[in-house]
Amino acid sequence: MKKFWDNPSGVEALVREATPLEPVPASLSIGTVSITPATVLAPMAGVTDTVFRRFIRNLGGCGLIMTEFTSADGVLRKKDQKAKRYLHFYEDEHPISAQLFGSDPQVMADAARLVEGLGFDLVDLNLGCPAKKVVKCNGGSGLLRDLPAIGKIFESVRAAVKIPFTVKFRAGWNDDEIVCVELARMAESCGLAAVALHARTREMGYSGQARWEWIAAVKDAVKIPVIGNGDIRNPEDACAMITQTGCDAVMIGRTAPSNPWIFRQIEQHCAGMEYAVPSEADRYQMIRTYFQMLIEEELPDAVGKMKQFASWFTHGVPGGAALRKAIYESKSAVEILGKVEEFFEARLCGVGVASTSPGQALARETV
Numbered sequence: 001m002k003k004f005w006d007n008p009s010g011v012e013a014l015v016r017e018a019t020p021l022e023p024v025p026a027s028l029s030i031g032t033v034s035i036t037p038a039t040v041l042a043p044m045a046g047v048t049d050t051v052f053r054r055f056i057r058n059l060g061g062c063g064l065i066m067t068e069f070t071s072a073d074g075v076l077r078k079k080d081q082k083a084k085r086y087l088h089f090y091e092d093e094h095p096i097s098a099q100l101f102g103s104d105p106q107v108m109a110d111a112a113r114l115v116e117g118l119g120f121d122l123v124d125l126n127l128g129c130p131a132k133k134v135v136k137c138n139g140g141s142g143l144l145r146d147l148p149a150i151g152k153i154f155e156s157v158r159a160a161v162k163i164p165f166t167v168k169f170r171a172g173w174n175d176d177e178i179v180c181v182e183l184a185r186m187a188e189s190c191g192l193a194a195v196a197l198h199a200r201t202r203e204m205g206y207s208g209q210a211r212w213e214w215i216a217a218v219k220d221a222v223k224i225p226v227i228g229n230g231d232i233r234n235p236e237d238a239c240a241m242i243t244q245t246g247c248d249a250v251m252i253g254r255t256a257p258s259n260p261w262i263f264r265q266i267e268q269h270c271a272g273m274e275y276a277v278p279s280e281a282d283r284y285q286m287i288r289t290y291f292q293m294l295i296e297e298e299l300p301d302a303v304g305k306m307k308q309f310a311s312w313f314t315h316g317v318p319g320g321a322a323l324r325k326a327i328y329e330s331k332s333a334v335e336i337l338g339k340v341e342e343f344f345e346a347r348l349c350g351v352g353v354a355s356t357s358p359g360q361a362l363a364r365e366t367v
Contacts, residue, residue, distance in 0.1 A: 021239035023270035028063070028225055028249045031164030031193035033095050033121050035063040035249065037270070039238070039263050040196070040227055042253035043069050043099040043126070043168070046308065050089050051293045056256065057093060061263030063249070065096050069126040069140070072102035072111035087118060097122035097166065101129060101140050103149065105156035116161045123161060125153065127169035127183075128198050144173050144202060147183065154190035164193035168229070168251075171214045174203040184218045184226070196227035196251055206254070215245040227251050234262070235269035257312040260286060280317060284344035287313045291340060295333045302333045319347065 028038035041048060041056055043066040053065040067086055074083030089096055098115040100123065102108050112123045127150065129140030143150050158165050167187050172178040184195045197218050199210040210230025219226045228247035232238050238250045255262050261282075265275035278286070290309065294302040310327040314320035326339040 019243065021236065022243040024238050024242055024250055024266055025248060026270075030064075030122060030166065030225055033064075033164055035095060037061065037063045037267055038249035039266055040064045040249055040251040041066060041256060041263070042198075042229060042251045043067060043097075043124070044253055044257075045069055045129070047257060049086070049299070049305075050093070051290070051297050051299065051305075052257075053093055053096070054090065055290050055293060056260055056263065059260055059264055061265070061267035063095075064122075065093060066124065067096070067098045069099045069101050069129055072100045072108045073104070075100070075111050075114055076107065087115065087120075089118075089120075095121040097124050099124040099126050099168065101126035103143060103153070105152045108153050109156040109160035112157045112161045112165070116163050120163065122164045122166055122193070123157070124196075125157065125165070125167040127167055142202075144170065144179055144183075145177065147179060147186065150183065151186055151190065154187060154192060158191045165191070166194045166196065167192055168196040168198065168227075170198050170200055170202055171211065172201050174201050177201075178214070180214050181217050181221045184222045188222045188224050192224065194225040194227060194248075195222065196229055198251075198253075199228070199230040212241060212245050215241070215247050219246045219248075225249065229253065232262075235266045235275055238266045239270065257309060258315045260290075280344075281348055283313070283317060284340070284348065287340055288337070288344075291333070291337045295337065303330075303336065306333060306336045319343075 025038040027034060027036040029035070039062055041053065041062050041064070045068050048066060048068050056062050057065060067089070070083050070086040071080075074080040075087060077083070087098055098118075098120040100108060100111050100115065102111065108125070115123045126140050127143055154167075169180065169183055171180040178201070180197055184197070187195050195218065197215050199212055199214045200206070200208065212228070212230070215226065215228040225248040227249045228241045228245055229251035232241060232250055232252050233255050241247060241250055252262055261276070261278055268275040290313070291306055294305055299305065307328055310324050314323055317323070323339065323343045326343065327336050330336045330339055
């Protein structure tokens with residue numbers, strides 16, 4: 001299947017241009033939870049902490065946010081403060097789903113009960129992480145080779161909680177072991193409320209192109225909502241996925257850190273509006289706002305987060321390499337924020353567009 005950003009030629013291009021794209025649905029019900037619009041921020045390790053989630057929520061257009069994937073065993077251990085921090089959230093983050101990984105059905109069930117008690121709207125099982133350290137513990141995509149074990153986890157967690165239970169998974173271990181349709185049918189039979197498919201195999205990691213035809217096959221196989229994930233880089237891609245697969249919602253991962261406006265852009269595009277492309281001033285205020293939120297949250301790894309996000313947030317900014325170098329060489333969060341302000345104020349004043357005060361721009365961003 002062709003994405004909007006592919007480079008087809010000849011007949012394929014003519015066919016695509018002649019096919020009107022369906023909009024992303026305005027809403028989706030996952031069990032008793034209403035997702036409006038039908039867009040989901042994918043759970044990403046080291047990315048979707050409470051600061052980033054609220055940052056995305058404030059920009060608008062995202063119907064459901066998810067936590068970083070969290071060890072079920074870790075959240076049950078009294079001394080595992082890191083895992084518990086992953087599950088910290090604020091009231092303005094609803095609806096929010098907690099994603100857990102693990103291989104022991106009873107541990108998963110107990111962790112799901114804890115998640116429900118914390119007030120999460122949904123709980124999700126991670127069967128997609130390709131990281132070796134997770135796979136070797138039979139977690140994440142490592143379980144894709146053991147469908148009976150997955151079935152036991154489905155049954156245990158479903159019996160343990162009343163909130164909607166969902167699963168995010170990959171198509172299979174490799175091209176010779178594609179299990180996505182069988183897994184989705186098993187999820188439906190076990191009472192899960194929705195499934196989300198990252199249309200790559202574990203062997204692919206994050207390389208190559210997502211195989212949207214696998215999403216279409218899952219959609220054809222089950223009646224519960226199907227969320228499509230993989231290679232959505234702009235609003236047109238989101239609509240192309242809906243059109244080509246029939247999925248009920250789209251999930252966006254790696255595009256979100258480099259273009260946090262993607263959800264708002266999709267909403268604007270699907271409403272028939274010309275979606276806004278951020279200016280350099282917008283990008284400055286976006287970086288400034290996110291870094292300020294990190295400082296205010298007093299996260300122990302705020303400096304590391306800033307350096308991590310600098311390469312994403314400065315994507316496409318002229319002279320961004322110099323800013324990234326200054327950020328990487330800084331020693332404190334306050335120093336990093338100062339480098340950002342110094343860099344952009346010099347650029348924007350030079351081209352005569354820094355007429356909006358940081359306070360005004362911050363208010364505009366968080367409306």
